[in-house]
Amino acid sequence: MQIKVERIDSANAKAEAKVSASFLSEKQKKMAEEAAKTMKIDGFRKGKVPTHVVLARHGEQIKQDVEQEALRVFLNDALKELDVAMDLVVGEPAITKMDKVDDGLDVEIKISFRPEIDLGEYKALVPEYKNPRILKKDIEERVNTMLKLSAPLKELEEKRAVQSGDFVLIDFEGFIDGVAFEGGKAEKYSLEIGSGSFIPGFEDGIIGMNVGDEKDVKVTFPKEYNSKDLAGKDSVFKVKLQGIQIKDVPKTPSEETLKKLLPGEENPTVETLEAQVKEQLKNEKLTKVFAEEVKPKFVENVLEKMEFALPENIVEQEIDMQVRNIFQNLSEEDIKEYSENPKKITEKREEFRDEATKSVKLTFIVDELAKAEEIKVEDQEVMQMIYFEAMQQGQDPKAYYEHYQKQGVLPAIKMSIIEERLFTQLFSKGK
CATH class of the missing domain: 1.10.3120.10 (Trigger factor, C-terminal domain)
Known part of the structure; x- marks a missing residue:
């Protein structure tokens, strides 16, 4: 096998090879001999199958395998000529030419390598930026949110209508064109008003209701709703308000709450x-x-x-x-x-x-x-x-x-x- 290599740049090279017919023939013969050792063919004992019989039956596959083997040998020889280790090769070499000439092969491949990178003073390339200021009110708002999330729900003692921030217990059933749809019914469903967790307009429709009230809430399902049968449809929900609950949020967290919010702290403050x-x-x-x-x-x-x-x-x-x-x-x-x-x-x-x-x-x-x-x-x-x-x-x-x-x-x-x-x-x- 005659090969010629050319460095294009530090990350790429081109290699050409002329693979002789004798090289391919010799490889083909050896591959057929190896296959004959394990092949089972009627009329022949195992390991005694003549190579010409193997080639007659599996010649085309062996020929393809030999060509692949020739490419592997070619690649290894090219890398030796280039003085490049195999582990520096990236991606699959691109075969840019593979012509059959006089029962041999004319092959050309392009090989790429891991690039050589000079990082230099890379830390100097990090742009300047200002550390963000954290205001006391930002901290207070986040602490209040945490206290609210961890606070228990309790029944509203005063008699008043639903307002934003309340947690309501409702029974509801949804209808489209007067027909109830699947998945649109629930009893004593807990919903935070103002959370935006329900269909747009639904939570607003409950504001102002009193315990025991029943109401039809008209909404339109979003066009991008995950159910195609409901997306973009006008609907009516028959809603009954069963109860109003509120979060019992303390002004300052108790020792028990601090332990929940600061797990692992021995003396949380x-x-x-x-x-x-x-x-x-x-x-x-x-x-x-x-x-x-x-x-x-x-x-x-x-x-x-x-x-x-x-x-x-x-x-x-x-x-x-x-x-x-x-x-x-x-x-x-x-x-x-x-x-x-x-x-x-x-x-x-x-x-x-x-x-x-x-x-x-x-x-x-x-x-x-x-x-x-x-x-x-x-x-x-x-x-x-x-x-x-x-x-x-x-x-x-x-x-x-x-x-x-x-x-x-x-x-x-x-x-x-x-x-x-x-x-x-x-x-x-x-x-």
Whole structure:
């Protein structure tokens, strides 16, 4: 096998090979001999099947296997010539030519490698930002919300009509065009007025009712409602108010409440609670600042300042993926038009090149930064996160995880976790 290699740049190379007919013939003979040792064919003892019989029966498959073996040998030899380790190869080598010549092969492949990235003074690329101020009223509002959430419900002692913030116990049944619909009936249903947890207009319709009142509440289901039979439909709910409850919210938390809100604290105090709330609010606001201001500018900075060659095959794969996503939403007529016009497909692919190039470049930068910052995410952590997400949504965790696995998105999920931790760590340092 004669090979010739050419470095295109630090992340890409081209290799050519002339695979002789004798090389293929010898490999084919050896493969047939190996197959003959285990093959069972009537009329021959096991291990005694002549190679010409094996080739007569399975010649085409063996020929394909030999060509694949020739490509593997070619790739290994090319990497030796280039002095590049196999673990630095990224993506599948692209076969740009494979011609049969005089029973041999003329082959050309493009190989891509993990890029060499000089991070330089990357921390200097983190833009300046102001630490968010947490006001005393912000802390008080959050503490009051926590106290309200943890407070028990009690029956309203005074006689008055329903107002926003009350918890009501209601019987109701929904009708469309005078016909009751499935899932539209309940008894002694607890609903917080003003929570926005019911169909728009329903909670407002209950305000002003007194215990024992019955009322028809007219509402329209949202057009994007999850039931197609109800979406966008006008309906009437017959409602009976059974009771009004309110939250018994203390002005200052009791020792028992503090223990609930500060689990693990030996001597929980209001001051400890307020300090924890302040830290929570600060982290929430910082997360927003990082996402909306710091990260976009930092990404812009690293993409501009860090120059390095990109593996071409990875860029092409990213373009393919983005084009596939677009084609999934095209009409049959549009797909037919593209299939009949290859030039139009090429033009469409080029529309995504700039975005795909930036995406691939950022992925390699993030990977290199994560190593520099010693950010690690184990596969077990990804599984636990997906299991937790499934349980929150009332789904079977194992089936939920397997769905992601079949979709092939687990590496992307892992990368997003790494990216989030990386940016949080980078942006938080010194603040």
